[in-house]
Amino acid sequence: MLSRKEFLRLTGLIAAAAAIRNSAGSSHKRRRGPVVISTWDFGLAANAAAWNILKNNGYALDAVEAGVAVPEGDPLINSVGLGGFPDRDGRVTLDACIMDENFNCGSVACLEHIVHPAAVARRVMEKTPHVMLAGEGALRFALEQGFKNENLLTPEAETAWKEWLKKAEYDPQPNWEINHDTIGMLALDMQKRLAGVCTTSGMAWKMHGRIGDSPIIGAGLYVDGEIGAATCTGLGEEMIRMAASHSVVEAMRSGKSPQAACEAVIKRYYKRRGNKAHGKQVCLLAMDNEGNVGAFSLMPRFVYAITSNGVHEVREAGYLLEK
Numbered sequence: 001m002l003s004r005k006e007f008l009r010l011t012g013l014i015a016a017a018a019a020i021r022n023s024a025g026s027s028h029k030r031r032r033g034p035v036v037i038s039t040w041d042f043g044l045a046a047n048a049a050a051w052n053i054l055k056n057n058g059y060a061l062d063a064v065e066a067g068v069a070v071p072e073g074d075p076l077i078n079s080v081g082l083g084g085f086p087d088r089d090g091r092v093t094l095d096a097c098i099m100d101e102n103f104n105c106g107s108v109a110c111l112e113h114i115v116h117p118a119a120v121a122r123r124v125m126e127k128t129p130h131v132m133l134a135g136e137g138a139l140r141f142a143l144e145q146g147f148k149n150e151n152l153l154t155p156e157a158e159t160a161w162k163e164w165l166k167k168a169e170y171d172p173q174p175n176w177e178i179n180h181d182t183i184g185m186l187a188l189d190m191q192k193r194l195a196g197v198c199t200t201s202g203m204a205w206k207m208h209g210r211i212g213d214s215p216i217i218g219a220g221l222y223v224d225g226e227i228g229a230a231t232c233t234g235l236g237e238e239m240i241r242m243a244a245s246h247s248v249v250e251a252m253r254s255g256k257s258p259q260a261a262c263e264a265v266i267k268r269y270y271k272r273r274g275n276k277a278h279g280k281q282v283c284l285l286a287m288d289n290e291g292n293v294g295a296f297s298l299m300p301r302f303v304y305a306i307t308s309n310g311v312h313e314v315r316e317a318g319y320l321l322e323k
């Protein structure tokens with residue numbers, strides 16, 4: 001994993017070279033070689049870690065796990081792993097899931113004290129006959145697997161929580177307005193194997209026990225190695241309602257490009273939810289099994305990081321509503 005210093009240097013270098021542009025119209029080109037995409041611009045450093053594996057003919061599943069370990073371990077990122085904002089009781093609870101090209105998947109929900117929930121999700125997938133472990137049971141399993149019990153509440157996150165406590169208004173929101181939230185990552189390796197991962201600390205100041213879309217296979221993440229993969233960020237409850245990632249993959253199965261699939265799912269969601277969708281952000285990111293990508297959100301300002309042919313970029317997704 002990158003050290004904090006390497007992370008900052010890399011982020012600076014990449015940001016200097018990054019081209020930010022609207023992806024509409026350029027998303028359905030056939031690609032060669034491995035590709036990795038991830039939500040938000042903090043995905044650049046995550047992609048770089050994943051790319052180190054992909055460029056050496058590594059496995060997509062290893063790449064996505066290593067990629068998201070970067071923001072999970074970064075105490076300055078308040079929406080994933082260490083340093084994530086806590087729930088309203090001051091407890092940092094993490095959700096994550098992982099899926100390979102053959103429907104193997106694992107998930108943890110409401111996991112405390114473990115910096116890398118995506119790695120624990122992979123152990124659930126590989127070491128148990130189950131898909132999902134939650135809460136105390138997930139923690140016990142992680143410790144049995146050798147993960148370290150750590151305090152995830154950083155002084156900065158604790159200060160922000162205490163500030164919130166002064167009014168304690170219950171209006172939990174995802175962090176999209178500060179340009180990051182959940183990290184979802186999808187990768188295609190040199191052997192054309194697809195994999196995905198999704199990991200988050202969820203909404204700041206949520207009720208203890210609240211679980212979003214990120215650990216739910218079909219909502220926060222879905223991978224079908226014969227078709228494509230999708231992941232999400234934004235308000236988890238909305239992604240669960242529309243089985244968002246599964247819906248995108250099924251739209252690709254019916255012949256849509258990743259871009260058209262993301263747009264179709266967001267449009268259907270808005271048609272069904274109408275006014276209830278206003279003010280809520282939902283963001284979809286997809287890749288087909290040839291490495292073509294698509295992204296679309298309900299509202300503006302969703303950006304994603306893409307790495308292909310060793311080139312790292314941040315792109316702005318298209319969106320449906322101005323506000």
Ligand code: GLY
Pocket residue numbers: 174181182200201202203211212213214232233234235236237
């Ligand atoms: N998308 C993250 C959450 O709602 O928990």
